[in-house]
Amino acid sequence: MREVRTLPVVAAGAVETPFGIHGYDEVVTRDTTWGEHSHAFHELLWNGRGASTAVVGARVWTITPSLGLWMPAGTLHSGSAVAGTWFRAGFFGFDRTPPSVPDVPVTVEITPLLRLLLERLGEPGLSDASRATTEAMVLDAIEPSPRELLVQAPTSAFLRPVAEALRADPGDRRTLADWAAELGVSARTVTRAFNAETGTSFARWVAAVRAQHAVALLALGWDVEAVAEEVGYGSASAFGAAFRRTTGLTPGTFRSS
CATH class of the missing domain: 1.10.10.60 (Homeodomain-like)
Incomplete structure (x- = not known):
């Protein structure tokens, strides 16, 4: 049976975020759909395993371990993943925008360097100075990809x-x-x-x-x-x-x- 998750619609920057970049991951145990929603913060969506989809209007992106998706704050989107998908996300404070990305959804190459930096932010006991340095490196490492799995x-x-x-x-x-x-x-x-x-x-x-x-x-x-x-x-x-x-x-x- 498919699991349907309902999330709120929140305007960009409407809620203060007490983090710079915060990581989240989950292995979904059932086929899962996320209804249309939006966040006060930016998201970088990617997968540790498997493929998932994100939908914005009539555009459908496929997200994989090597091709992620930058989702700007306030963007209405929905998504889906099959059972066993390990989906991952980086939540970025509203003021933490990579200089190279536009203010619209865009495919991002999940390079080995970017993956390591994102994973480092999840290490316990990371000092404030190390976190600040790593977050700055993450923002610098995020680049739009010329390759994407997008269908209009x-x-x-x-x-x-x-x-x-x-x-x-x-x-x-x-x-x-x-x-x-x-x-x-x-x-x-x-x-x-x-x-x-x-x-x-x-x-x-x-x-x-x-x-x-x-x-x-x-x-x-x-x-x-x-x-x-x-x-x-x-x-x-x-x-x-x-x-x-x-x-x-x-x-x-x-x-x-």
């Missing part, structure tokens, strides 16, 4: 059947022409609608949806060949090439040990 979902009633079908079954192999025929319009009409609503082409949007689903399966320990078949590719090599084009990473990056 189309929201119109016209494209909803396509989006719902492909989100439910990323292995659906219907082409642009097939969908145009089902919708009773031209392929050019579908293309224009996807570009207008998602900022990308139908083919690239499908590849991004498949990549997100693939990451979740890889994090659960699925073989690359099985993942390739599940998300609609004829071979592991075709899947690997499409995955690299979409994410800039190899499937092995997310393969659970």
